[in-house]
Amino acid sequence: MDGGVGKKGPVTSSQVARLAGVSQSAVSRSFTPGASIAPKTRAKVLEAAKALGYRPNAIARSLITSRSRIIAVVMAYLENLFYPDVLEELGRRLAAENYHLLLFTGFKDRDSDPVFDQLMQYRVDGIILASTSLSSELSEECAAAGIPVVLFNRTTERDAVSSVTTQNREGARKLADFLVAGGHKTFGYISGLENSSTNRDRFEGFREGLAAHGFTDIIVRTGNYSRADAETAARQLFALENRPEAVFVANDHMAVAVMDVARYEFGLTIPDDLSVVGYDDVGPARWPAYGITTVTQPIEGMVEAAVRILMTQIASGEMISEHELLPGELIVRTSAIRPRNGIVTVDGQNLYRPEAQ
Amino acid sequence: MDGGVGKKGPVTSSQVARLAGVSQSAVSRSFTPGASIAPKTRAKVLEAAKALGYRPNAIARSLITSRSRIIAVVMAYLENLFYPDVLEELGRRLAAENYHLLLFTGFKDRDSDPVFDQLMQYRVDGIILASTSLSSELSEECAAAGIPVVLFNRTTERDAVSSVTTQNREGARKLADFLVAGGHKTFGYISGLENSSTNRDRFEGFREGLAAHGFTDIIVRTGNYSRADAETAARQLFALENRPEAVFVANDHMAVAVMDVARYEFGLTIPDDLSVVGYDDVGPARWPAYGITTVTQPIEGMVEAAVRILMTQIASGEMISEHELLPGELIVRTSAIRPRNGIVTVDGQNLYRPEAQ
DNA sequence: CTGAAAGCGCTTACAG
DNA sequence: CTGAAAGCGCTTACAG
Incomplete structure (x- = not known):
């Protein structure tokens, strides 16, 4: 019987009580932080518990608490x-x-x-x-x-349920500023799930940001946050006669797929032929093969x-x-043409902070 | 009170019993598949349960069962x-x-x-x-x-505990055969955690496979299954004067890092300057940027x-x-020089099956 | 500080 | 097929 764990299943507090010579209540108290129990009693109980391999049953505790x-x-x-x-x-x-x-x-x-x-x-x-x-x-x-x-x-319309999000709208607006400052004139957006709040916020921020600079045309395709759909969307976008110079992909996960399609199916060089920006700052965004310019979600x-x-x-x-x-931070890497100004280096990372100048 | 869920917490079987005019046991039976209960009684109970928003308490059930x-x-x-x-x-x-x-x-x-x-x-x-x-x-x-x-x-030495693994040894041996058939003469191995059974099996299979063709030298560095360590290991390996022509990386997760270091830090072209093979067939292995020749784990x-x-x-x-x-299957992609023979196409995938010829 | 006792919400023999 | 009752392993007033 290693550790006293026999065939009859887990040890109960009553068994411990018997061995320690105390009541079952005392055993319970010994395992309840802050319960009123004499140190001596507690020591006896813990010893017996150890000998039998006792652990309080969380299920039983749940039921009563x-x-x-x-x-x-x-x-x-x-x-x-x-x-x-x-x-x-x-x-x-x-x-x-x-x-x-x-x-x-x-x-x-x-x-x-x-x-x-x-x-x-x-x-x-x-x-x-x-x-x-x-x-x-x-x-x-x-x-x-x-x-x-x-x-x-994510959020819902109903205000009554709590939420944790990042400033998607502001982040996307920064991306728009960044791309405009980089000299781009035509823009595409590959969306996430269309009914998701995150997607809506990112798209709106992007649109607002571009509109502030007088750009009102965005070519939109749907990627549904999935790699496969993002690939399809990218193929449609890049087959267009007037392919946009810059594409904002609603998250990095899809941006990777979009870059792969651009490079390996359309032979485009990034960022010379096409600028891509993403969102999230997920692992592959940091890999040198992609180096995605993106907004972090902490x-x-x-x-x-x-x-x-x-x-x-x-x-x-x-x-x-x-x-x-x-808040999120725009991290500048290599997937999009950089503007002349506004990039600062903090802790070895290049951030886009035009206002800091 | 939407759905009858009030302030007093979750509904209990007794409350349902009262509303349905039956015993608490009958309520329990109504929710126990196969219990002996008259269809009529059950219908009454389910109706009452629905009205009150009742759901059996899994915690209480656990305690007794x-x-x-x-x-x-x-x-x-x-x-x-x-x-x-x-x-x-x-x-x-x-x-x-x-x-x-x-x-x-x-x-x-x-x-x-x-x-x-x-x-x-x-x-x-x-x-x-x-x-x-x-x-x-x-x-x-x-x-x-x-x-x-x-x-x-993974497995342990003790036979007494169940395990699910794939044929790591055989898979790694296939990789060795594949690399030798591809004409490589010098070999490296970037390991996973050294005390893991999977790592041991893969390394042994690889060594056996190479030895069978008369190659007994393998330059080994440790990657610990982590991206950061794999990068360090790759740097050491590629800085060697006699860099191996082919490297087996213990899993695809690390192989991606190794390829990145080879290309972006050492300017190597894959597979012309260096062949890389991995294990697992994980997402990025299928991306065109990597196209890792690897063994699947189903x-x-x-x-x-x-x-x-x-x-x-x-x-x-x-x-x-x-x-x-x-069993696992060796999938042939673009990260390693291919042998002339032994590759068959099944369902659009290139598999290495020399014995099939 | 301690023990006896009630009770958490169920399942399941048991007797009818 | 049904209900009354015991009991799963705990926590926690309550009285001492």
Whole structure:
């Protein structure tokens, strides 16, 4: 019997109590931080617990405290490396708060019902929602059920549900400024999912930015945040007689695909024949083969905010929504022609900050 | 009160029972597939449940059945896209089996104790372990505690714990054959984590394969499965006076970094100046910028096997270990000089199958 | 500081 | 097919 773990399944607090010669309550108190228990008693209990290999049953504890210490993370697809990065940071952060991460992924991002049902059955303490199509439906259902929800990297019209995003509109406007300052005259946009708030904000910011300089024509194609669709969109765009000089792709994940199509199918040289800018500052954007000029989304800050909002709401029991809006930075690399002015170097990174001059 | 969900928290089976005019047992039976309940009674119950927005409390159910229907997935890092792909497939597959996925990630892959403690407290029904450093320790602790474990993409010396891997040794041998057939005479290897079984198998297969053709010298550098370390290793390798003509990088994730260093820091043309082969067939390996000649690891098959092994063990209660060893295919792309013979095209993919001739 | 007792929301023999 | 009752492993007033 290594460590006292026998065939009869996990050890219970009563078994520990018997061995330690105390009541079952005393065992429970020994494992509850801040409970009123004599140090001596506690020591006896911990010794017995160790001898038997006892660990409190979190399921039983949940039932009585009606706190599962589980946070559900809904992330339909992980194809875009941005999300695995977020997931890793969430794992770290939630563990630090002594919470656990129940992951919902790999489902066809259409109907929320099955997912919602599971969430409810496990009485999760909170939900982080990073799935575009599901957002509105699911978040309303959860809010109605009194479960704290934070939308991650997206918002809905309803103000009542908390969200963490970055300043997509401002970021996209900066990209427009950057491209105009670089001397480009014609522009294309390869969009993400058309009903996603992030896509809308990025497109609007881009349009506003260009309009401010008198450019009102943007050739738009749809990439749906997927590599395959982005490739198709790029093919359409580059086959055009009047191919735009600069293309803003709604995220880096697609921008990589767009650059591949430009180079390997159309023989274009980047940035001489075509400038490409993206969004997110995801891994491949930093690889020399791509060197994408892009706007960062600060994952650590976003995750920290999401967890903080959730913890606050769980602790207070109040459903007061918060909206955290973090800034992003335009990082200048090699995928687009650079303007003469406005680029500053900070910590070895080239940033576009025209206002700093 | 939308849907009957009021302030007093989730609805219980007793409340449904009262509304439906039946016993609480009857409500429970209505939600238990195969339980003995009259269709009429069940209809009444379901109606009442719907009116109140009732969902069975999975926590309470777990407590009594001592089945949590939760599978823990331990995956220290998600930097290598292979793992997010696995995770997505696991999400799909486990959901199909009506299981849930508790994810442990983002921890410093050193000491297993905190992770193990959490696993135990939640009484997970099974564990899928895809973290190199933790494997041996954690898997033994879990086995001792009677929790089914499957090692994913790794094995330990102890035969007692189940595992799912691909034929790394055979795959690496094929790569050696391929490179020799391509006319290469000098060889390098950039390794993964040196204590990982996968790395050991790949290296041994490679060495055996080369030795069979009379090549016994391999210049080895350590990449630890990380991009940063792989870059350093590549720099060392390429700075050598007698740089090898062909390099086998232990996985595609690192191979991308190695190719970047070769091209952008050493000005090498691939494959004219240098042949690179990898392993896994991960996303970027398929991008035209890399086109890595590599050996596949069939994610769907691996996940299917891992889940199947777990389900079997959970159902039987027996701790009989299984070892699933899936084959991989050598896919020929553009990162290495091709041999004249042995390449066949199947479903639009070029495979190296010299024996098929 | 401690123990006896109630109770969290279910499942499941048991008796009818 | 149905209901009353026991019990899963805990936490937490309550009384001492």
